[in-house]
Amino acid sequence: MQSATIFVRGHVQGVGFRWWTRARALELGLIGFARNMDDGRVEICAQGTPEAIDKLAALIQEEPSTTRRPGHVQVCVLQRGDPRSGLKGFQER
Numbered sequence: 001m002q003s004a005t006i007f008v009r010g011h012v013q014g015v016g017f018r019w020w021t022r023a024r025a026l027e028l029g030l031i032g033f034a035r036n037m038d039d040g041r042v043e044i045c046a047q048g049t050p051e052a053i054d055k056l057a058a059l060i061q062e063e064p065s066t067t068r069r070p071g072h073v074q075v076c077v078l079q080r081g082d083p084r085s086g087l088k089g090f091q092e093r
Contacts, residue, residue, distance in 0.1 A: 001047065001048065001049070001083045002047070002048070002049065002050045002053060002080060002081075002083065003032075003045070003046070003047040003080070003081045003082060003083045003084050004045075004046050004047075004053045004057075004078055004079065004080050004081065005043065005044070005045050005046075005078075005079045005081065006043070006044040006046065006056070006057060006060065006076060006077065006078050006079075007037075007041050007042075007043055007044075007075075007076070007077045007079075008041060008042045008043075008044065008060060008073055008075070008076050009040070009041045009073075009074050009075040009076075010071060010072045010073040010074035010075065011071045011072040012040075012041070012042045012071045012072075012073065013036050013040060013042065013071075015070040015071040016070040016071075017034075017042055017069070017070050017071045018034040018035070018036070018042060018092040018093075019092060020067075020068070020069055020070055021034040021042070021044055021056075021060070021092075022034060022090050022091070022092050024056055024059055024067065025044075025046055025056060025090040026089075026090050028048065028052040028055055028056055029048055029049070029052055030046045030047060030048040030052050030053065030056060030090060031046075031047050031048065031087045031088060031089060031090055032044065032045040032046045032047050032087055032090055032091075033045050033087075033090065033091040033092070033093045034090075034091075034092055034093065035092070035093035036093075044056075044060075045084070045087070046090075047083055047084060047087055053078075053080075057076060057078050060073055060076050061073060061076045
């Protein structure tokens, strides 16, 4: 089990990006959340297998998107870390 925080910059707020992220994360068996940040980025906390986290990051950056990802991603930064406690399911915050 691994945890990662993914920061996504671009046109990703107000377009259904968090909903799309939640759907992909659940398909990949990840737990965590996606939330809008005040500076226009989306922060994604994803926890699961390293392979599932890598797949989510790849889908976020995929251009053109094969999964109908809304918005436009300019930058995606992934920071790996230790698992967090208290996470259940995958939420939009």
